[in-house]
Amino acid sequence: MxxxxxxxxxxxxxxxxxxxxxxxxxxxxxxxxxxxxxxxxxxxxxxxxxxxxxxxxxxxxxxxxxxxxxxxxxxxxxxxxxxxxxxxxxxxxxxxxxxxxxxxxxxxxxxxxxxxxxxxxxxxxxxxxxxxxxxxxxxxxxxxxxxxxxxxxxxxxxxxxxxxQRTGRDDGLVPLLAARVVEHPLDERVAAQYLLALHRAGRSADALGHYRLFRARLVEELGTDPGGRLQQLHQRILDADSTLTVTTPTTPTTPTTQSTSTTPIDGVTAVVAVPRQLPAAPPHFTGRNPELATITSLVDGTSGGRTVVISAIAGTGGVGKTWLALTWANQWAERFPGGQLFVDLHGFSPTEQPLTPDAALYGFLTALGTSPERIPVELDTRAALYRSLVADRRMLIVLDNAATSDQVEPLLPGGQASTVLITSRRTLHRLVTRHGAHGLGLDVLTDTEAHALLAHRLGPRRLTDEPAAASDLLAFCQGFPLALGILTARAHTDPDLPLANLAAELRDHGIDALDDADPTTSLPAVLSWSLRGLTPDQRTVFALLGVAPGPDIGLPAAANLAGLPERETRAALRALVDASLIDLGPDGRYAMHNLVRAYATAHAHTLPEDVRLAALRRVVDFYLHTADAAGHLTAPHTASIRPAPPAPDVRPHPLPDQVSAMAWLNTEHPHLLAAQQTAAAHHRHDTVWHIAQTLSALHMRRGHVHDDLAVWQAALDAAAHLADPAKQIRAHRRTGVALTRLGRPEEAVDHLHRALALAGRHHDTDQQAGGHLALAGVWDRLGDARQALEHAGRGLDLFRALDEPVQVANALNSVGWYAARLGDHDTARDHCQAALALHRRHQDHLGEAHTLDSLGYLAHQAGDHREAVRHYEQAVTLRRTLGDSYEVANTLDSAGHPYAALGDHERARAVWREALELYRVQGRHTDAERVRRQLGG
CATH class of the missing domain: 1.10.10.10 (Winged helix-like DNA-binding domain superfamily/Winged helix DNA-binding domain)
Structure with missing residues (x-):
């Protein structure tokens, strides 16, 4: 359709x-x-x-x-x-x-x-x-x-x-025509309709009075009298012409605003009026087309005309819930001839307590024409009268800024014809379950909508004159309507104020730049109202989320941050979600808008320092010890230094196998990086070093070479404060390896020589052997395979002396690789086959994949392309299983050559295309360009 x-x-x-x-x-x-x-x-x-x-x-x-x-x-x-x-x-x-x-x-x-x-x-x-x-x-x-x-x-x-009027359907015409005569003050047709409506509503005197005013205006402004039709109608009203009254309307009528018809309800006689209480539509409303369309479709799609309750125009303070409700309500007001009711329930107000339901009902009943002395005192009776008055009328009822379901339920209409719009910072679950309410969660504006709002308020030229400053404002606000509104109001009231000044203020003061003496135009104040109704524990959790490392957080990490059992933490987080302070994503993780997070961070610094620091210690240790366990599962044959056991109040996340360990590391990677930064800021040097170690395997397999260099440089700085020389040696060596992978071999050589010198000084043979293998890789990058072979041989000798079979196998493979690069195929084959046997004997699948790759290269160089393909395919299969996408790209790149040599050009193109995509994702632009040339050839 x-x-x-x-x-x-x-x-x-x-x-x-x-x-x-x-x-x-x-x-x-x-x-x-x-x-x-x-x-x-x-x-x-x-x-x-x-x-x-x-x-x-x-x-x-x-x-x-x-x-x-x-x-x-x-x-x-x-x-x-x-x-x-x-x-x-x-x-x-x-x-x-x-x-x-x-x-x-x-x-x-x-x-x-x-x-x-x-x-x-x-x-x-x-x-x-x-x-x-x-x-x-x-x-x-x-x-x-x-x-x-x-x-x-x-x-x-x-x-x-x-x-x-010809059919006697006069319900609601008096207030409607009263507005139209203002819009069309000299239109005789509208004047005639208004006179007739007033007369039929029993207000003949008002009709005659309006005729006198209309005639005087015509004479004064146009110099003419009313036309014959209007004059005749005036005379018939003077004569009390009974034919002007339609006594048998074709359909039942609803009493109009000034109707004198009465409805007896529980002994109370109520005069029913047609209220028009909607505030004006917001003047600078922008975007939200999908949300407006959703509301319309919900109203249009209700079967049998049953009441529609849209409870969850829900979202955090300042996200634009009221603007959305009023915009839709004003667009469709004419669809509700029974009238429109509006009330601000003050659920989250800086100066007022939430409006009670009986107070709101009092306002509704008086708007509906009930005399104050006839309004019942009891809440239930008052609500029953209200429901009876609106039961058969098609009305729009806007309940703005609701705090709880208890506040809203007595205000829901009876009958089957009304529509209710409710805005709240909380998700009102009971309305959904008990009353069939529809939920509409409101998020921030899209980038396009935010730009349009800025342009609409300030004018496109002002944005084009200062594009960089405009981009900074949009980036800071991230689509948050209230923040955009505050900034545009300041810029609009001072046309000479450069947008760059506003952007600089935001950079210098953060969310405090959006503060104001007027609480309704202060983002921190508006957000603070959302904390009402939260328990002390929930407020503390909210504040701590502001300082938690990483862009979002999972339940286990949040429980460690809060120092609460997972069940209590989940309940606190659910309360914050319901209060629209945080969001629960489909992946089960909790996040908040950057401006809300900035407010939470400021709130965290009002907590006692020992509470805040203890929370950070727990969550950082949670990330460290879970990552350490994951590292041992994903790289069981890699020697590592274990961190001290976690404190009793830290509960690492259990990881049953290698697959779950790699999945956890992938998900929590940005949080581990942030946890290292948090540890560094608090001078937890040992933790900084250990987090770098736990991330090495992930970085190697996923190709996060820039992140690997960053964490090891931080570990190197931390190691200077530690008494353990092994940590300084490893930090230099790992920094050298990362620099090698980044194509910066000259810098890598310096760090690797420092590592070797320290290892020699402290008689650390294992680190000496690892340093020689790392230097072999640098010399290979520099194009000197002979130097590389020499260092690989030294590493092999040292590992043999230590009787470490897996490390011996790694060194054998290195010697075989560099021998192959020099054309010594016999030496290469012997060493690689010996390495393969050792890796398989000790079930070191990572080393096995490396060695199969070497054998594939050797077979291709010897002209045995089918054997090369077989080795490469086995290596790729193992590396995919291990999640080693960095080396998968390398092996696919290499495998394309024997495929091409065998004449299987389609397969060669396929593996090169996949390698190219992996290189792009990993930011390996030189490799990507080389493969692109191969595909072109």
Whole structure:
């Protein structure tokens, strides 16, 4: 199903999904075709509509591009086509899919219909209007077209009033026409309708008074008397003409605002009015089209006209919940002839306590026409009266800023015709389970929406004049509407204030730059109100999340941070999610917006220092000891120095096997990096060193070479404060290895020589052997395979003396590799086969994969390409199993050559394409460029 909307925000909806129509001019192209649906619009006219009469010739190419993009956007929309015709373009679609065409068709049918049918047809036609026509389309043509459409709507509205008055459907007309006579003060048709509505509502004196005012205005401004029709109506009202009153309406009527009809309820006689309590629509509302469409679809999609409760326009303070509710409510207010009620429940107010339900009901009942002395005292009776008054009326009720379900439930209407919009910072679960409420969680603005808001408030030129500063403001706010609103208000009130000054203030002061003496325009103050109703433990957890290392957090880490059992921690986190202070992602991890996190961080520094420091110690130790266990599972044959046991209040996450260990390391990688930084900031030097060690295997296998260098440089700085020389030696060696991988061999040599010198001074043979193997890799990078072979041989001799079979196997493979590089195939083969046997005997799959790779290279160099392919394929299989994507890329790169030599060019291309993609992901641009050349050849 396709909907093409022009009577409001220009949009296309396909099967309930909003289609992205692209940038402003492209959207204008769409509108320029849609207003003339199924008619050819000449290119010249299309260009004039979009770019104006003085458009340069080159825009025709741009027009072609826009049409092409629109076709792509509508590719999955059945029944819609953008067709090229001689001299122009045509939008082909069933006209009933276009709201403008449908509106005009219904209006035309209404003019030929009987009065009762005309009411139904005109009501349906006017419900198609969603606001200002062609919203989102700029330019002179759009403004002219908008003006033409603006004239059509009131004409249809006047026809509807005439039809309703002919059939006696006068319900709600007095307040409606009271507003229209203000909008059209000299329109005799509207004046006549208002006089008749007042007379039928029992307010003949008011009708005659309005006629006198209207006649005086006509005489004063136009120098003429009212026309004959209005004069005749005036005389008939003076004569109390009984034929003006329709005594038997065709449908039951709902009492109007000033109706004198009464409803007895539990002994109370209530006069029912039609309230219009909605505040005005927000003036700078931007975006939110999917959310607006969701609300509309929920209201449209309810079967049987049952009450719709949209409880969870929920989100953190300042995210724009009220703006969304009021924007939708104002767009669709006319769909609710029974009236609109609005109340701010002050659930999160800086100066007021939450409004009680009985106080809110008192306001609703008086708005509905109940005399104050007739309003019951008891809450239940008061709520029953309210439900009875609205039971048969189609009303919109907006309950803004609700605190709890208890506050809201008595305000839910009876009957089956009303719609309720509720905004709250909390997710009101009971409304969902007990009342079938629909949830709509509100997130921050998208980048496009945030930019549009900034441009709308400040003007596009101000942004283009300072693009860097504008980007800084957007990056800091990250789509947070209140933050954007505060900044744009400051910039708007001071047009000479450079945006760069605002950006500098944000950099210097962070969230404090968004503080203000007025709590409603202070982001820290607005966020602080969300802490109301939280327990002390929940507030502490919120504050500690602000200082937790990493971008988000899982439940086990959060439990260690809080020092609580997982069950209690989960409950606290759920409360923070319900309060819209944090988000629970589909992966089960908890995160918060950067500005909310900045507020939480500031709040954390109000906690006692020992509480904050103990929490950081626990969570950092949690990451360290879980990562240490993961390291032993993923690299069981790698020698490591174990950290001291964790404190009794630290509970590392259990990891049953190598697969779960690698998965945990992948997920927690950014948090381990952040944990190392936290440890360094608190001078926990031993922890800094051990975190670097636990990350080595992951960094080697995933190709995180830059991260590997960073953690080992931090470990090297920490090792200077430690008494253990082995840690300094390893830090120098690992720093050298990381530099080698980054293609910086000259720097690597310096660190590796330092490692060797320290190892020799402290008689650490194991580190001497490892240092020689690392130096072999550097010399290989420098193109000196002979020097590399010499260092590999020294490493082999030292490991043999230590009787470490796995390390001997690694060294044998290194000697074999460098011998192969020098063309000594016999030596290479002997050493590599010996290495392979040792690795398999000790089940060292990582070393086995390395050796198979060497044997593949050796076989290829010897011309045995099938044997090379066999070894390479075995190596790739092992490396994939181990999650060693860094070396998978290398082996695939190498395997392409024997495939090509065998004439299997398709397979060669396939492995090179995969290697190329891995190189790109790993940031190995030199390798990627080399493989790209291989593919080109």
């Amino acid at each position: 396709v909907e093409i909307r022009l009577l409001g925000e220009v949009a296309v909806v396909v099967a309930g999904r909003l289609v992205d129509l692209g940038p402003a001019r492209q959207r204008c192209v769409w509108a320029a075709l849609a207003v003339d649906v199924n008619h050819v619009v000449p290119v010249r006219r299309l260009v004039e509509r979009v770019w104006g009469e003085d458009a340069p010739d080159r825009v025709r190419a741009t027009l072609l591009s826009y049409v092409s993009r629109l076709r792509q956007a509508l590719a999955d929309a059945d029944g819609v086509a953008l067709v090229r015709r001689s001299g122009g373009y045509l939008l082909a679609v069933d006209q009933s899919a276009v709201d403008l065409c449908r509106f005009r068709e219904l209006w035309a049918h209404a003019r030929a219909a009987e009065d009762a049918g005309a009411v139904a047809l005109l009501s349906e036609a006017l419900e198609l209007w969603r606001g200002e026509p062609l919203t989102g389309v700029a330019g002179q043509w759009a403004e002219d077209e908008r003006e033409r459409l603006r004239r059509e709507r009131p004409a249809a509205e006047h026809d509807l009033v005439d039809a309703r």
